[in-house]
Amino acid sequence: MSPDKDTAPQASNPADAIDLDVRGLSRRVADRLLVDNVTVGIRRGEVLAVTGPSGAGKSSFLRLLNRLDEPTGGTVFFKQSDYRGIDPRLLRRRIGMVLQTAYLFPGTVTSNLQFGPGQLGKTLSADRIADLLGRVDLPGYQERDVSTLSGGEAQRVSLARTLANEPEVLLLDEPTSALDEETTRSIEELVLGINRDSGVTCVLVTHNRAQAERMAPRTLYMERGRLVAIGATGEILDAH
């Protein structure tokens, strides 16, 4: 599979089109290479799926993209700056992550949305909170206690909390694997809407082949920590 075969739109200046320029990225823990020398350009505004068998290193790769884990080799240029020179906390706000299960703090939806900005000494306005809840289709949920939310609603709050930081990139690690089919589809629509409206670049780890086909024009396939192939989703899934 040709590394550059894809369907993502090209910017007039190719250098501008790359959001995450991943160069030789590796992570070794003890004598195991969880991520082995991955080089790939993730394009601004694209939805890129990451697939591969269980244990292939997909989550480990994703966690290196915003320095939740530190690489032991290689680096990432984020919008052409080596990310090792960016304060990790700032980096993680600009490159937000949504996990398989929503980790919410006890309390109301509003208190969860206020948590991140609060750490910076900021407060979200009532209008901003209403706007964020509108974006994730939860209007009027401000005072709901998070313990009363369904799995899909909790995942939407988790997404809203990430969006409160106005991220430029969203890393999504199996964000719907704990949800039923209908809720899965609604979260997919939501993420695609955010991608379309805000131009947020999305990197989506998924086991779900149909989901990769619905969401991502390009797919990266990993095995044993290595990038084995990248290309148009249909072609990659047919080949693996």
Ligand SMILES: Nc1ncnc2c1ncn2[C@@H]1O[C@H](COP(=O)(O)OP(=O)(O)OP(=O)(O)O)[C@@H](O)[C@H]1O
């Ligand atoms: N901190 C760690 N220390 C040692 N080994 C680890 C660590 N984190 C992950 N691993 C191992 O690295 C390998 C890759 O794990 P990872 O979770 O990245 O794979 P994955 O492709 O996301 O798998 P899955 O699809 O099952 O979630 C696995 O064998 C896992 O057991």
